[in-house]
Amino acid sequence: MLCPFCGHDDSKVVDSRDSGDGIRRRRECLACNRRYTTYERVQTNAVMVIKRDGRREEFHRDKLWASLNKACAKRPLPTGSIDKVADAIEAEVVSLGKAEVPSDAIGELVMERLRDLDRVAYIRFASIYRDFRDIESFKEEIEALLEPRETAPAVPTNQLSFLDDVEVGAPPAKRRRGRPKKAAGDPTA
Numbered sequence: 001m002l003c004p005f006c007g008h009d010d011s012k013v014v015d016s017r018d019s020g021d022g023i024r025r026r027r028e029c030l031a032c033n034r035r036y037t038t039y040e041r042v043q044t045n046a047v048m049v050i051k052r053d054g055r056r057e058e059f060h061r062d063k064l065w066a067s068l069n070k071a072c073a074k075r076p077l078p079t080g081s082i083d084k085v086a087d088a089i090e091a092e093v094v095s096l097g098k099a100e101v102p103s104d105a106i107g108e109l110v111m112e113r114l115r116d117l118d119r120v121a122y123i124r125f126a127s128i129y130r131d132f133r134d135i136e137s138f139k140e141e142i143e144a145l146l147e148p149r150e151t152a153p154a155v156p157t158n159q160l161s162f163l164d165d166v167e168v169g170a171p172p173a174k175r176r177r178g179r180p181k182k183a184a185g186d187p188t189a
């Protein structure tokens with residue numbers, strides 16, 4: 001900060017007060033001893049979130065934290081878990097280095113973290129975020145979650161052939177198809 005009178009670059013603060021939207025400082029130049037006032041404001045490189053309807057909204061960690069907290073309500077999680085997840089996601093969003101990030105991209109980051117943290121929280125969040133249009137897509141999500149991750153790639157083919165078999169032999173009168181766990185042990189069912 002250069003003194004507006006003599007251009008000297010050093011000063012001392014003689015008074016400082018919070019003006020609500022920033023800090024107002026009264027400074028005294030160390031060279032000419034004249035006084036001047038500076039205002040200090042927090043400057044964030046705000047990331048804008050592009051919502052699904054196209055509107056933009058500033059990214060706020062608080063808001064992210066609130067939705068995480070809602071998803072994790074009453075879950076037996078160690079203290080600070082939600083803060084850690086919020087910090088990690090915020091860091092990821094910032095590290096993208098973009099001025100605008102689609103809300104879907106942030107949603108995916110949240111899903112990734114919650115899947116590792118707590119399955120119930122994950123499902124709660126997913127059910128809102130993914131906005132499941134039908135029970136089938138919701139069920140797919142749950143089933144994918146219940147399958148051990150290591151074996152996940154092998155599952156879809158088995159499931160598909162099983163479902164095909166069922167539909168040919170016994171049309172799903174009550175729409176109770178898709179119970180691969182029961183059927184897995186009995187391929188002739």
Ligand SMILES: [Zn+2]
Pocket residue numbers: 003004005006007008029030031032033034
């Ligand atoms: Zn000066």
